[in-house]
Amino acid sequence: MLERNHFGGNWTEHKTSILETYAKQFLTVFKNQPRQKLLYFDGFAGSGDIDIKEETDEEESFRTIEGAAVKILKVDTPRAFDMYYFVEKNKGLAKSLKTKIDSEFPNKQCFIQASDCNEKIKGLSKFLRSQGGKTYKALGFIDPKGMQLEWSALESLKGLPIDLWILNPTSGANRLLA
Ligand SMILES: C[S@@+](CC[C@H](N)C(=O)[O-])C[C@H]1O[C@@H](n2cnc3c(N)ncnc32)[C@H](O)[C@@H]1O
Known part of the structure; x- marks a missing residue:
């Protein structure tokens, strides 16, 4: 039996559709640069549904x-990402x-890791740095439910060619303020 995420409400649909709109704009920037490789990184990917x-x-x-x-995997126009990394x-x-x-995207180059996002962000940063910061440009999406994201992981991306969306759970942040 396949497991599935249970959370959210109507706002969850707004959230994913805003992300989709941004991703399409990001891809539009590179639509006439087929040699520019594009990577999508999702650090808190969920089950897909x-x-x-x-x-x-x-x-x-x-x-x-x-x-x-x-x-994001369904986006092919104006172009698709060349590689997808889901944690x-x-x-x-x-x-x-x-x-x-x-079953639904057999032709897309996808990596799915059952792992901690922070470790994989650091791995992403090494990967982008090893390309001299040029071969791949990345779009990252960080959508935790709690306070799992570590500053040291974010810091590792400093100076690298990545647009990063971080959704900050205000309930957790408010608790920490006390
Ligand atoms: C808010 S949900 C993400 C939903 C996803 N963005 C979507 O659209 O379906 C957060 C997910 O992060 C996973 N998670 C929690 N801690 C994590 C960690 N340290 N690293 C990676 N994933 C984690 C949870 O199991 C959960 O599925």
Whole structure:
């Protein structure tokens, strides 16, 4: 049985659609530069689908929507990314994502790692640096549910060619302020 993320509501759909719009604009910048390699990195990727809670006064009900990973994989116009790297620490969720990608996007170059995002951000930074910061340009999406993102991981990306979206969970930040 494949596991799936359960969280969010209507705002989750807005979130993924805003990300999709940004990704298309990012890809537009490079649409006439086919030799420029583009990498998409998602540090908290989830299972590919999300069961969101419906806003209704009646019994609790859920609706399944596409997660950010699937939304981005579906983008082929103005061009697609050349490589996709997904990190999801929960092994069951990572396995579901891999199953979905293998069946729906067999021709895209994807790596799915059941691992900690911070380690993989540091790995990404080494990879981008090893290319002299030129071969790949990256778009990164960091969407934690809590305070898992470490400053040292972010710092490792300093000076590298990456546009990074970080969604900051304000509930966790507020708790820490106290
Ligand atoms: C808010 S959800 C991300 C949802 C995803 N962006 C989507 O659109 O479906 C956060 C995910 O991060 C995973 N996670 C939690 N801690 C992690 C860590 N240290 N490294 C990588 N993934 C982690 C959780 O299992 C969860 O699936």
